[in-house]
Amino acid sequence: MTFLQALVYFAREAWLNLVRSWKVSLLAVLTIAVSLFLGGVFLLAATNLSARVSQWSTEAKLLVYLDAEALDAERTALEELAREPSWVIGVESVSAEEAQERFRRQLPGLADLVEDLPASLEVGYRLEAATDPGFAAWVERLRQAPASGSVDDDRDWIAQLRTTIRLARMVGLILGAVLLGAAVFTIASVIRLTAYLYRDEIAIMRLVGATEFFIRGPFWVEGFFQGLLGGLVALGGLWGFYRLVLQGSSDPSLLQSLLSVRFLTAGEAVAVVLLGGLAGLVGAAVSLRRELLTPRAETPGPVTA
Amino acid sequence: MIQFFHVGKRYPGGQQALQDVTFRIPRGEFVFLTGASGAGKTTLLKLIFREEVPSEGQILVNGRNVSSIPRAKIPYLRRTIGVVFQNFRLIPRKTVFENVTYLPRILGQDLKSQKKVAYQALRRVGLAHRLNAFPMELSGGEQQRVAIARALISEPELLIADEPTGNLDPDLSWEILKLFLEINRRGTTLLIATHDRNTIQRVGRRVLTLAEGRLVGDESLRGSEPLPGDEPVYAPHRGEGAETVPDPESEAGAGTAEPTGWHGLEDAS
Numbered sequence: 001m002t003f004l005q006a007l008v009y010f011a012r013e014a015w016l017n018l019v020r021s022w023k024v025s026l027l028a029v030l031t032i033a034v035s036l037f038l039g040g041v042f043l044l045a046a047t048n049l050s051a052r053v054s055q056w057s058t059e060a061k062l063l064v065y066l067d068a069e070a071l072d073a074e075r076t077a078l079e080e081l082a083r084e085p086s087w088v089i090g091v092e093s094v095s096a097e098e099a100q101e102r103f104r105r106q107l108p109g110l111a112d113l114v115e116d117l118p119a120s121l122e123v124g125y126r127l128e129a130a131t132d133p134g135f136a137a138w139v140e141r142l143r144q145a146p147a148s149g150s151v152d153d154d155r156d157w158i159a160q161l162r163t164t165i166r167l168a169r170m171v172g173l174i175l176g177a178v179l180l181g182a183a184v185f186t187i188a189s190v191i192r193l194t195a196y197l198y199r200d201e202i203a204i205m206r207l208v209g210a211t212e213f214f215i216r217g218p219f220w221v222e223g224f225f226q227g228l229l230g231g232l233v234a235l236g237g238l239w240g241f242y243r244l245v246l247q248g249s250s251d252p253s254l255l256q257s258l259l260s261v262r263f264l265t266a267g268e269a270v271a272v273v274l275l276g277g278l279a280g281l282v283g284a285a286v287s288l289r290r291e292l293l294t295p296r297a298e299t300p301g302p303v304t305a
Numbered sequence: 306m307i308q309f310f311h312v313g314k315r316y317p318g319g320q321q322a323l324q325d326v327t328f329r330i331p332r333g334e335f336v337f338l339t340g341a342s343g344a345g346k347t348t349l350l351k352l353i354f355r356e357e358v359p360s361e362g363q364i365l366v367n368g369r370n371v372s373s374i375p376r377a378k379i380p381y382l383r384r385t386i387g388v389v390f391q392n393f394r395l396i397p398r399k400t401v402f403e404n405v406t407y408l409p410r411i412l413g414q415d416l417k418s419q420k421k422v423a424y425q426a427l428r429r430v431g432l433a434h435r436l437n438a439f440p441m442e443l444s445g446g447e448q449q450r451v452a453i454a455r456a457l458i459s460e461p462e463l464l465i466a467d468e469p470t471g472n473l474d475p476d477l478s479w480e481i482l483k484l485f486l487e488i489n490r491r492g493t494t495l496l497i498a499t500h501d502r503n504t505i506q507r508v509g510r511r512v513l514t515l516a517e518g519r520l521v522g523d524e525s526l527r528g529s530e531p532l533p534g535d536e537p538v539y540a541p542h543r544g545e546g547a548e549t550v551p552d553p554e555s556e557a558g559a560g561t562a563e564p565t566g567w568h569g570l571e572d573a574s
Contacts, residue, residue, distance in 0.1 A: 208408045209384035
């Protein structure tokens with residue numbers, strides 16, 4: 001028998017086993033699906049937050065609020081100071097009226113609470129420059145400038161967000177690993193049970209000269225199938241979660257808008273499904289100990305025609 | 306075909322199943338292996354198809370030293386040996402066709418070839434018309450014939466059977482025995498373990514007797530019932546022409562190292 005013929009045989013037998021014992025197979029599939037779904041939610045959160053941070057990083061801003069009583073010359077000097085460094089992408093002057101209008105537009109519920117917003121300079125810069133030793137000094141010079149009221153910097157917020165992303169990734173990895181371990185254990189139990197149910201047949205196969213590869217192959221493929229199915233279900237669940245929960249709201253919360261930048265890439269989606277398959281394969285491999293595959297004791301008794 | 310040289314088998318618990326067993330079965334011979342329950346019959350058969358490994362001695366099957374075959378090569382040995390059990394070991398959820406075609410499937414034969422060899426094997430046991438039946442739809446005798454067809458499907462040179470009639474009534478047992486004789490006439494070597502003295506008496510042929518793990522008898526007997534076309538194909542060993550078979554369980558001399566003939570047997574020669 002060629003390797004390809006063996007694979008076809010394994011796949012057919014594995015599929016038959018799945019169909020015959022569909023209840024326990026379903027349990028295994030759902031367990032791995034839940035594990036991968038929860039892991040996938042963290043992956044989705046981490047990738048979306050990363051995407052959002054990358055987006056913000058390209059448009060990092062420093063807001064210099066102007067002193068209402070500053071002279072025009074002082075304002076001009078401040079604007080020149082703001083444009084001076086090479087990391088500055090652009091400087092936009094926002095008047096008090098325009099600031100008020102923006103606030104009203106972005107937070108309509110709070111518009112009545114705030115009055116007399118100051119005019120400001122919005123200084124766009126490359127975020128990687130924030131680690132430059134001259135950056136902090138430049139910010140300090142802006143802060144000390146006569147026309148400057150106060151300076152609001154994105155760096156702290158973005159740093160906090162990056163920490164959050166690292167945390168989300170770590171939690172996702174740990175939780176995913178724990179849940180995947182549970183899924184491997186479940187699949188191992190299901191495969192062990194299936195092998196136990198089929199031990200008579202396995203004994204016959206061994207008796208007539210089947211190799212261990214041939215005997216175990218269908219169980220490996222069965223575990224792989226269960227894992228793949230679990231991965232597909234998880235992926236479907238993630239897609240539904242993304243569309244309905246993250247993107248479905250007409251009035252998204254901050255968290256929803258943070259996490260709805262993009263769905264998993266094709267590569268990440270394939271990885272989720274293959275991870276399920278791999279977990280199933282590992283579960284099947286660890287479950288098939290030789291002693292489990294021995295036939296049950298003979299129970300002789302007279303049989304007549 | 307089969308050669309045992311001072312073979313011993315001790316199980317991990319310390320139980321000595323076989324001790325210093327030496328015999329030789331030439332190609333084409335029909336041999337009964339008898340003895341009381343626990344005498345070591347099943348262990349001896351298991352040693353032949355490497356289900357067990359001897360603790361001492363050497364076993365040659367068709368010129369190959371079974372004891373030293375690597376684990377990975379065992380399946381290839383088993384493909385040359387047909388094995389039949391008392392409880393048939395058929396898979397209830399599989400049809401007769403599926404039950405007999407395990408080996409062709411393992412070998413990767415296409416469905417057409419599988420059907421051809423299954424038909425041939427089942428025709429030899431008179432069940433070609435039950436190809437699509439399930440085991441539970443068959444009588445005990447028919448189930449055992451299906452098991453024999455499964456063992457024959459690769460045209461093995463050696464067929465071993467462990468109490469193949471133990472679950473059958475006398476009439477069905479006799480049908481199965483006649484089938485074995487027919488298989489043997491076509492050149493297959495047969496080794497059948499049984500404690501059924503009536504069967505041995507009726508069929509005759511060479512008889513190896515085990516008692517407490519030792520080979521205590523190696524006799525050739527003439528069957529009490531003439532079989533159609535039955536001609537002796539064996540060389541006489543000891544006690545040829547004996548008409549009766551003693552009860553192995555009541556034998557004296559169990560534990561003798563050398564095969565000394567059937568103790569208590571009235572030697573007709």
